[in-house]
Amino acid sequence: MSPIIDEAGLRASTLVEALPYIRRFAGKTIVVKYGGNALAGTEGHDPLTLFAEDIVLMRLVGMRPVVVHGGGPQITALMERLGKKSEFVNGLRVTDAETVEIARMVLKGQVNPQLVAAINVHGNYAVGVSGVDGGLIRAEARDPELGFVGDVTEINPEVINGLLDDEFIPVIATIGSDEKGQAYNINADTAAGAIAEALGAEKLIYLTDIEGLRRDVADAATLIRRTTANQLDALVADGIIAGGMIPKIDSCTHAVRNGVNGGHILDGRVAHVLLLELFTDDGIGTMIENTGTEQTGTSS
DSSP, rough: OOOOHHHHHHHHHHHHHHHHHHHHHOOOOEEEEEOOOGGGGTTOOOHHHHHHHHHHHHHHTTOOOEEEOOOHHHHHHOOOOOOOOOOOTTTEEBOHHHHHHHHHHHHIIHHHHHHHHHHHHTSSSEEEETGGGGGEEEEEEEEEGGBBBBEEEEEHHHHHHHHTTTEEEEEEOOOOOOOOOOOEEEEEEEHHHHHHHHHOSSSSEEEEEESSSSSSSSOOGHHHHHHHHHHHHHHHHTSOOTTHHHHHHHHHHHHHTTTEEEEEEEETTTTTHHHHHHHSSSSSEEEESSSSOOOOOSSS
């Protein structure tokens, strides 16, 4: 058999494998948090281009993708250029008045337009918004020691649903505001979880720079393919999950306990990782459910 026919057969079998998943997720809202670390990519491909292709394909097969993005590395880089040192407490950036303005500049002026432009290469699908638009993300100060770091108090789903109903892809920068208009830097993992809950999303997916959760960070063989909210609570309590991963896990476990059917932690540097997770039998990364049995090294 010729190589051309072999390649065509592989593509056909892949499409057939994807059909039940396309049918299952048609009309469902999928919230994807695209982390600033995922923008780093790996040698040989442009992660942003491939991410945009995945998001547009999801939209074209009838899904309702919502992109929530961070920009931590980009914020840190600009702060360093301006002579400011970043300080973190439990994975959250200490944010004074100047830092919140830097975060706003980076998220709304750099990362958000970059994502929107990459998606719109394939058509006029993406619309960039921030949490202050239409009162989308209401927030209040979390802790005086953290400065203008906000906790989400309310999500206005009408803003997002209006865009989805008009068949657009919302791309959301996570700057929120309180009732007086004070801006707050919102952890993007936390915001993504709150948005997924407010929308009654089918899935909440985090794209970052790790392949998933490991019991031993240094041992790839300890990758956790499937786990539950209760089991993750225990891993946090035991110190196995720590640092910047804590807000991600906290928001994910809260979401799956409050109506979101599944959470996923995936390596955004892997080519077409969203399609591999959503449209294939084997999946990739770590899947989090509200109930079930933890498995290591098995399908997600």
